[in-house]
Amino acid sequence: MSNNPTAARRSTIYLLDQILGEGRLLSECLSAGALDRLTPEDRARAQRLTLETLRGIERADRLLDGHLRRTPDLTVHNTLRLGTVELCHGEAAHGVVNAMVEIIGRSRKHGRLKGLVNAVLRKIAAEGPDAWPKMRVPRLPEWLRDPLIAAWGEDAVKGMEQAHFAGAPLDITLKPGAEAPGGKKLPTGSVRVSDAGQVSTLSGYQAGDWWVQDAAAAVPVRVLAPQPGEKVLDLCAAPGGKTMQLAAAGADVTALDVSESRLARVRENLARTGLSAEVVAGDALEHKGQYDAVLLDAPCSATGTIRRHPDLPFAKDGSEFGGLIELQAQMLAHAWTLVKPGGRLVYCTCSLLPDEGEVQIEEALPQYPDMRADRDALLVPGVQPEWLTEEGGLRLRPDYWPDLGGMDGFYVACLNKSA
Incomplete structure (x- = not known):
């Protein structure tokens, strides 16, 4: 009480x-x-x-x-x-x-x-x-609603608003072999727990059997499909959900983030789950090295997370999006130099705006003769073929899975580098 x-x-x-x-x-x-x-x-x-x-x-x-x-x-x-x-x-x-x-x-x-x-x-x-x-389902502010209708159509946006109004249940990712604290297994492998209450009191939390991660946010690592012993770089790693997925798969992980305070969360999560990764504070645009695979979860508008963060449309007005789109292109270009020949890069953003997803990849592909979009890698369990996009990416939206409680908005692309 x-x-x-x-x-x-x-x-x-x-x-x-x-x-x-x-x-x-x-x-x-x-x-x-x-x-x-x-x-x-x-x-x-x-x-x-x-x-x-x-x-x-x-x-x-x-x-x-x-x-x-x-x-x-x-x-x-x-x-x-x-x-x-x-x-x-x-x-x-x-x-x-x-x-x-x-x-x-x-x-x-x-x-x-x-x-x-x-x-x-x-x-x-x-x-x-x-x-x-x-009363009608509350609507997004026009500065965001209008571009989303232009991208996805009014019916889709109404479905997203319904998902935003309903809020988000608790999704968790299990360590291999761990037991879920109740809940329902989703098509992509995450577990959804309704009426979870205080997270830290659920069974298996203190033991480090699982971590909180929206089902959509867990998809990029499933697409990357890390193999034991592979050298993998997680760029913009905090708060660490994807780092833990990579480490749990047996990869040799470097988790990089510019924010030392946010990396404290990554270290806490790794300690609780008993997983290991090299945690590095640094600027993604200055990082050097060669990796079998790179995961770039680029800084973005976070418009895909409104069902969990309803403050976002009120605290923002879209004015900073242009700068973010430019930064994403720079990060994608630099991340590509860190991928070994024959390696792969997964680019993702938790955004609903095509400029931060589809358009980035559409513009990158002609610039790099050694870059190819791998559509097959995107078809992990639970992903519907109709979610694949023209340029070769994967679009996840809050109005998908309406009967299961929706998911965050995400864009994911897997880019292979020729050997």
Whole structure:
């Protein structure tokens, strides 16, 4: 049970202010210690409430608009949004209304508005729970929705929005021979655990039998098909899911990432799972060496991960994507120099934008006479042939597997170097 629901709610409002007002990602806020003072239970509750509010914010705003003459200050608005989402998710009305009134009442800046919060949320409590399920599935912002419709069509984007609104179950990758802590085996080999609760308390976690990794994120290493003893470079390796897959297959792995702090997670994960890799902090564009295989999970817009990170469309506006696309092309060019003749490179991004996937490979292939897209390597178990793309890559999308709970958006290409 939560020790202090009001503290968790207050922290949720702070996180919403940071994301919606300052354009910060939830992960940045958490790294900066936004929830460090809370108990583990309240920390989990604050994160869950933040994600639920962001997923449902369009519906909450539509309900609130009927009761507000003008848009209030952001903190008050976020208090009302959180209260609305909790009420429409079936929380007891008196508990929610009293908590929100108390939070605003204690604020020097907003205390005089506690009567407004009380009145509005009482109206929402009366009508919101019936209206909520009849409202449309929340949409992506236009800056992202428009290019996605241009790429995949409106029906596909509606399916993606449905997947984003539903959120993401917990997917795990098992070490060879390990037991899953319950759950359902997916067509690609990952295991999906519903209602997982606190991850670290699941059986096999402390023993290092498995790690958390979305089913789509596990596909690139399956495509790479590392062999025991092969020298493999994992570029942009943090937080380490793919590094662990490579190490578990018996490859001789070098995990490289520019962020020393993010590499701490890689080292922790390797230690917990009893797997080994050489972990190196460094710039991918300056790395030297020759490898049998290179995995490049390039920095990208992360638009494929919105079902797990609903803060992303609110914290970003697409303005940095041009720089990322240029960086991906540079990284792909440099990574190709690290592949031995006869070796292979798997390029992937957790993006839904073709400019970060399909277009990168389309433009690279004519530039390198010794580069060939290996379509056959992409047909790992569970991958549908219709997911393969014209230039020879693999496109994974959140609207795939709707009956199983969807998957992250990913692009994967396997590039062979002639001997």
